[in-house]
Amino acid sequence: MICIIALIVFSILGIFSATHRVLAKEALDCVFRRVTLRPCNTGFNEKIKSQLVARLLNRSVFAARIFNKYFEVFSWAFLILMVASTFWVVKGGYNYYLYGSCNGLNQSGFCAFDPKGENNKVTEINVQCPEVEKKEENVTLDNVDLSSFPTKNIGSKNTVVLIGCYECDYTRKAYPDIQKLVKEQKTNYTFAHYPAKETTNYLSEIGYCVYKEYGERFWQFNDYLFTVDKVAIYGKDYMERILDNFEFDVNKINQCLNNSETVDAVEYQLEQLQKTHLYGTPTVFINGKAFVGPKPYRVYRTEIKKFIIF
Amino acid sequence: MLNYEKIKNDFPLLSKQINDKKIIYFDSSCMSLKPRQVIEAMNEYYFEFPACAGRSSHRLGELVTKKIKGARQAVARFINADEQEIVFTRNTTEGINLLANSLDLRNGDLVLTTDKEHNSNLIPWQVLIKKKGIRHEIVKSNDDSVFNFEKYKELVRGVKLVSMVHTSNLDGATIPAKEIIKIAHENGALVFLDAAQSAPHKKIDVRDLDVDFMAFSGHKMLGPTGTGVFYGKYNLLEKLEPFMVGGDTVEYSTYTDHKMLQSPEKFEAGLQDYAGIIGLGEAIKYLEAIGFDNIREQELKLNRYITEEISKFPKIKIIGPSDSALRSGIISFYIDGTDMHQTTLILDEMSNVMIRSGQHCVHSWFNDRKIKNSARVSLYFYNTMDEAKIFIETFNKIIKIL
Structure with missing residues (x-):
């Protein structure tokens, strides 16, 4: 699952950085293999997992152990969160375009596109x-x-x-x-x-x-x-x-x-x-x-x- | 005694850093680092005399011919062989393929190998089984991974070729080559040694061993990539039919016929990697200056320390003999049911420690034992105790999450 998240994240970062473009390509290959029901044998999953575990390990062995053990669960959770947040971002953008507020017509509340709420x-x-x-x-x-x-x-x-x-x-x-x-x-x-x-x-x-x-x-x-x-x-x-x-x-x-x-x-x-x-x-x-x-x-x-x- | 200040100065990579941490390179069995002298010798060729050897009679051509001859002499001296017995190849694999395709192996001829052969000394014989109908037998190691002499003695009878890895890249164990060769010869068999992992780490005397054929790679012994050596006793080389022919392998040709040159030229078809060969010659000079006693002493010291430290964890299983002194500079280890790729990636990420994981091109051994893979630390003389300590310190953290 991590390759789907990585594909989206690295694709966005890849707009600005060549290094991330390469990673996005690797992630795409991995996603393609997964959707065609083949194992992701590029080592991409392991690479991303290891990078994350290594960073955690420098701070907390316990956190690293839990993350390492339940990596797949975390990956799913992150994916769901990402899909949900993407939905909200798209919806916010849609609302902003149509109504001038991310939250809907005449709705106040924080909107990244109009942080001061000028339109309301x-x-x-x-x-x-x-x-x-x-x-x-x-x-x-x-x-x-x-x-x-x-x-x-x-x-x-x-x-x-x-x-x-x-x-x-x-x-x-x-x-x-x-x-x-x-x-x-x-x-x-x-x-x-x-x-x-x-x-x-x-x-x-x-x-x-x-x-x-x-x-x-x-x-x-x-x-x-x-x-x-x-x-x-x-x-x-x-x-x-x-x-x-x-x-x-x-x-x-x-x-x-x-x-x-x-x-x-x-x-x-x-x-x-x-x-x-x-x-x-x-x-x-x-x-x-x-x-x-x-x-x-x-x-x-x-x-x-x-x-x-x- | 090794002068580390000089060594550090000679190997540019040892001074480099990633994320403000020095690089700890523990993957020399796959690829050794290259000293500045080797790189400069290669650059000198490209800058000063980038011409053909053995063909052009102008001054630059003569100079290249002289340099290549010098490199061949250096290699011959390195293994105590004659100049004509040294054939330059791209790597050990090419050397083995040269032998497999040039030796007069026929239907029913038996080739004997160990159970820890690199794919390079396994696949060529499997191909010949299909192509020519040769037979292939394996001498399985003892449980402690030591060469099974009794089994060997049983199997060697009637064998045409004994083709064995001298020092295994899987576990660093070295076979008793001299005794193996003696028994093979008593049984009328020829012997080939895959010295890819032994030539960089120990003195090899082909006369003393009485080995018939041997191959090793330049890139594992400080030399450039794409360079290798195939050794054969001269009288045997003369009998071999080269499997790759063409430019620079013949004395003359007509539209219907040709006359082959003698060894080693007849095996070196086409334009050679002159820069690489010159670099290889320089690498050998560097190794000789360092001295194999010093190399072995350093490898043993580091191997002993790392073995002792990782052995403290009961779930770690070291492949090969338990005595680190029998494993050259290699410590190959695994944990049952664990993918060791992750360990190597985390080591790299946390401390820039570069080790290898996988099946190390010895898939047959892993598949036979149903072991997923192993992590392999492979040391060389340019590695230090400080580096070994950083490796252990990092590994001690990683093991807690595995």
């Missing part, structure tokens, strides 16, 4: 006494009314919903990829501002009013809010100048903001967003499937294209 980080939101537990699988668009949120490309086959906040770093990180996705794939796109941070709460109402009063021009304004330095949107004081720069009628916007209907509408929007049971921003829904945290672009694209590269 969110700006947490504080919902007092949430109706359901904060869990990935509970995040849903079921029974959520998104009709009042800014929407474009209506009638497209695929739907993307971005729930984020203007001030949040992770939403800002995901935002360009979502725009690219919407542009390239021409998807139905809905944006919803969730005020995860108090300093920019007021932007929900402003966004609502801009969309209500100026329709498609909202999107340019939205792009600006996500790309401008965060300091520029921390307070209402700057906003009039920004609105003016976009040649929006500030008075008109203010009238809208002062309208009680606006307050009700924004409250209604917030209620709808809370119905998604989201626990952080950004949360992106692609055709109803939730992606929590800023995923790599390929993750979003793969969900739309529905094909797997490897």
Whole structure:
């Protein structure tokens, strides 16, 4: 059994070292003989076994004796462990490619490809006494009314919903990829501002009013809010100048903001967003499937294209 | 008295290290190390006079011819033979095949060997059984692995050729060659000695032994690989029909006929390994300078120590006579039911101790006794007591896990 393990290990090491390439070849010969039901008479097994026993013997006679006596058992155990770990590595790689996390969609936990967990980080939101537990699988668009949120490309086959906040770093990180996705794939796109941070709460109402009063021009304004330095949107004081720069009628916007209907509408929007049971921003829904945290672009694209590269 | 500083200086490998540990080479029965002098003599040929011997009359050709003659004289002196009785071969195996294919053996002729023959002195006769219908008998050793003289006396009657290993590579035991030859001659048999393991370790006088044919290898006695010597009494060599002929074996040829040269030329067909032969001559000079008394003394001392130490473990079985003095520089041992390959590999891995394991080309002996294999320590004069101690120290650890 040791020759199978050796073949895999030495094949990988052989990519970098000629010495290990020779060993990999020996191991291959040994494996070939074993699978063709012939004894491995190359001495490879003995060589590997002896090298391991010799190293152990320099440290502990007892350990060397046990290892030597039960070598075949250890070999099987190592093989099973290797097969299992290979399976998990492949599965991890597959998950990482598809979902940006080795552990599956929206699953946190260590991932060698994303050791800092950047693809799952969110700006947490504080919902007092949430109706359901904060869990990935509970995040849903079921029974959520998104009709009042800014929407474009209506009638497209695929739907993307971005729930984020203007001030949040992770939403800002995901935002360009979502725009690219919407542009390239021409998807139905809905944006919803969730005020995860108090300093920019007021932007929900402003966004609502801009969309209500100026329709498609909202999107340019939205792009600006996500790309401008965060300091520029921390307070209402700057906003009039920004609105003016976009040649929006500030008075008109203010009238809208002062309208009680606006307050009700924004409250209604917030209620709808809370119905998604989201626990952080950004949360992106692609055709109803939730992606929590800023995923790599390929993750979003793969969900739309529905094909797997490897 | 051996000068180890000089010896260490002469053998480059003895100063080398692997993983910061010196190499301990205990496999000289298979292949001896080569002193610098041998390597330099061979290099000199390639650098200074890389020409043909015995053919070209230019100065370089003459020089090579002279060097080859010098090597042949050195070999002749080494075994107390005449120059014309020395035939250069590639190795002992080729020497035995030369004899087997050149001697006039016919249907029913009997060849007698021991039970510890190297395949090289077994297979050629088995082939002739099929080819010519000769017969082959074996003199089985006594239980203590010593040559069974009584059995030999019974079997030698009517034998055409007694072909025996002088010193066995299996256990290092040496047969009483002189007495064996005397009795063989009394019974009208010719005698061939396989001296591959004896020539490097003891003084052989072919005149004193009165042996008819003998072969040995250069690579086991400090010489280069691919060199060997076949000795035959001149009158017998003249009667042998060479089995390999061609360039440099004939005086002249026509489209229909040729005239063979005399011995040894008629046996040395084609271009020879001149560099190797020159190296072999140099190896013999080196051995003579060291002296066989010194060689034997060192081998016995080390063999005694290693034998005593490994004999402390009851499960270890040493092949051959229990008296280390009767086993030259060889200690071949095994443990029932244990594959000794692992032992040798671990010795190498742990302490750079290089010994051999397997059936040592004496498969017949192992198969007859149903012994899987053995580990073999084979010593030479360049080995030291310090090395033997490292071997024992490492072996003492390994034995605990076997």
